Amino acid sequence: MQQLSENLSYTQELIDLENEFGVHNYHPLDVVIERAEGVWVYDVEGRRYLDCLAAYSAVNQGHCHPKILRALMDQAGKITLTSRAFHNEQLPHYLKELNDLTGFEMAMPLNSGTEAVEAAIKIARKWGHKIKGIPEGKAEIIVCDGNFHGRTIAIVSFSSSPEYRDGFGPFPAGFKSIPYGDVEALRAAITPNTCAFLVEPIQGEGGIIIPPDGYLHAAAEICKQNNVLLVLDEIQSGLGRTGKLFCYEHENIVPDVLILGKALAGGFMPVSAVLASREILGVIQPGDHGSTFGGNPLACAVARAALRVLIDEKMIDRAAELGDYFLDRIRAIQSRDKRKIIKEIRGKGLWIAIELHGMARPYCEALKEEGILAKETHDHIIRIAPPLTITRDEIDWAVERLTKVLDA
Numbered sequence: 029m030q031q032l033s034e035n036l037s038y039t040q041e042l043i044d045l046e047n048e049f050g051v052h053n054y055h056p057l058d059v060v061i062e063r064a065e066g067v068w069v070y071d072v073e074g075r076r077y078l079d080c081l082a083a084y085s086a087v088n089q090g091h092c093h094p095k096i097l098r099a100l101m102d103q104a105g106k107i108t109l110t111s112r113a114f115h116n117e118q119l120p121h122y123l124k125e126l127n128d129l130t131g132f133e134m135a136m137p138l139n140s141g142t143e144a145v146e147a148a149i150k151i152a153r154k155w156g157h158k159i160k161g162i163p164e165g166k167a168e169i170i171v172c173d174g175n176f177h178g179r180t181i182a183i184v185s186f187s188s189s190p191e192y193r194d195g196f197g198p199f200p201a202g203f204k205s206i207p208y209g210d211v212e213a214l215r216a217a218i219t220p221n222t223c224a225f226l227v228e229p230i231q232g233e234g235g236i237i238i239p240p241d242g243y244l245h246a247a248a249e250i251c252k253q254n255n256v257l258l259v260l261d262e263i264q265s266g267l268g269r270t271g272k273l274f275c276y277e278h279e280n281i282v283p284d285v286l287i288l289g290k291a292l293a294g295g296f297m298p299v300s301a302v303l304a305s306r307e308i309l310g311v312i313q314p315g316d317h318g319s320t321f322g323g324n325p326l327a328c329a330v331a332r333a334a335l336r337v338l339i340d341e342k343m344i345d346r347a348a349e350l351g352d353y354f355l356d357r358i359r360a361i362q363s364r365d366k367r368k369i370i371k372e373i374r375g376k377g378l379w380i381a382i383e384l385h386g387m388a389r390p391y392c393e394a395l396k397e398e399g400i401l402a403k404e405t406h407d408h409i410i411r412i413a414p415p416l417t418i419t420r421d422e423i424d425w426a427v428e429r430l431t432k433v434l435d436a
């Protein structure tokens with residue numbers, strides 16, 4: 029595209045165009061990215077930045093990973109979409125590889141994370157009505173305050189952020205929200221009509237909120253005792269981010285239903301899945317749910333490569349080891365924080381929250397000027413979640429700049 033005005037930078041021109049012709053449903057930093065490689069992204073002016081958001085953990089494998097790119101190119105030249113009206117050659121291999129990797133007996137292939145959460149809600153309700161024996165139309169799902177599971181009408185209906193709901197009612201019934209991390213609240217909220225407990229192992233959009241040790245373990249026990257499905261949304265926490273393949277492994281449990289998205293395709297395209305046992309996913313019959321693009325051969329080929337890369341290149345171990353290193357170094361910044369601007373540092377794997385007493389946005393803007401892209405979460409939190417391919421030297425480079433900005 030040609031630069032249109034001599035007075036405006038190309039960056040400003042593009043931002044103005046987007047603001048004029050696009051819906052304002054985001055508040056991005058003023059940077060326009062043109063290309064990327066690994067942990068580095070480059071803007072249209074040729075400036076380089078360390079990506080500390082990784083597209084909300086969708087790019088765990090690093091930007092434009094060559095092996096995933098190869099799989100995409102190879103498959104794109106063969107066939108991209110059949111719809112599920114016919115079988116395609118990639119889907120069976122993908123499903124088998126998911127099963128080998130995760131141990132879950134079945135998977136439903138979908139596109140966005142939100143779509144997979146919606147599907148999980150339908151599956152849990154149908155299981156509740158048809159298998160558990162809850163009277164038709166009475167199934168209840170328990171969720172947690174501070175959750176983020178997406179933006180559809182059903183999902184925002186149980187959001188505790190008023191701005192996510194404002195103006196979008198009427199909402200469907202059947203959800204009950206309890207405090208996050210509170211085992212007794214879960215026990216008390218369950219009724220004979222409860223079909224599922226839907227929860228994030230760590231609340232990502234909520235601000236990287238880590239529940240008390242043992243929470244998920246206890247929640248799994250309570251769900252089991254009450255014949256309630258434990259549905260874990262690992263769309264952001266899963267696939268290596270916390271230093272384990274899945275965050276639930278930190279608590280030695282296995283959920284009944286697992287929801288995946290984001291890094292399932294290494295940032296190349298939207299790919300999500302709901303995984304569960306044959307008994308649970310068996311409630312879904314032809315016509316109950318579907319998607320034109322879900323399970324398409326291009327997505328399956330890309331996801332297969334994205335999973336292989338994650339395992340073969342030991343990215344999960346890297347996340348554990350380098351996450352500890354990064355967290356220690358950021359904690360060291362806090363110990364020297366004379367102005368007391370930092371309220372708390374917390375994290376697991378390469379997923380770190382720097383919670384401030386004041387607003388985080390000016391610090392994210394200052395970090396951008398220093399060559400780091402990070403985004404504020406809930407006004408006061410800077411989220412640090414780089415691709416899992418980041419090196420120790422790159423962490424040192426980032427810590428130097430974080431120190432400068434937080435000290436300024």
Ligand code: PLP
Binds near residue numbers: 141142265
């Ligand atoms: N669930 C969780 C835990 C998420 O973090 C997100 C996105 O940030 C979603 C669901 C929604 O996924 P998507 O934006 O791909 O629809």
